Amino acid sequence: MxxxxxxxxxxxxxxxxxxxxxxxxxxxxxxxxxxxxxxxDDGAVVRDSNGNVLSAGDSVVVIKDLKVKGSSINLKQGTVIKGIRLVDGDPEHIEGNSDRIKGLVLKTCFLRKG
Structure with a gap:
């Protein structure tokens, strides 16, 4: 054995x-x-709130107004996050930048593929 x-x-x-x-x-x-x-972890698939598969470089849209920790700026519904990056080993979070805030980490349940 x-x-x-x-x-x-x-x-x-x-x-x-x-x-x-x-x-x-x-x-x-x-x-x-x-x-x-x-x-x-390599087989983990990152999906948005509608079940669409997300990959690095995609654009996503925020589906709900979100408060940003550490900032007085809120992300409004409809904000586009371009060129997302996937977080290694975590299929529920992505990294990206908006026009006003850099270095965001967002939960995929508040995003849809854009």
Whole structure:
């Protein structure tokens, strides 16, 4: 059984395959058999509020007035954010700049592809 890895959480070798996952009998941690945690993040798909897939460089439109933390300026509904960047490992946030505010991090649930 040298092909079954030790548990990444507790380090014990008392692990076994269960369907598509490995399971640690000592701490009950489960992890996928194929790929690593880094490989799982690469497959994350970033979607807007309507379910459209977003990619780096897209333009998005704000669907609701948003308060910007650390600023007295609000983002109004209909504001266009051009040339977005995807946040590594986080499919619920994007980075971008508006005409008035630079360095925004926005939740995708308040955006639609424009």
């Amino acid at each position: 040298p092909d079954i890895p030790a548990c990444p959480v507790c380090g014990m070798e008392n692990t076994y395959p269960d369907g598509d996952n490995f399971v640690c009998a000592d701490c009950a941690h489960e992890w996928p058999q194929s790929g690593s945690a880094a490989g799982a």
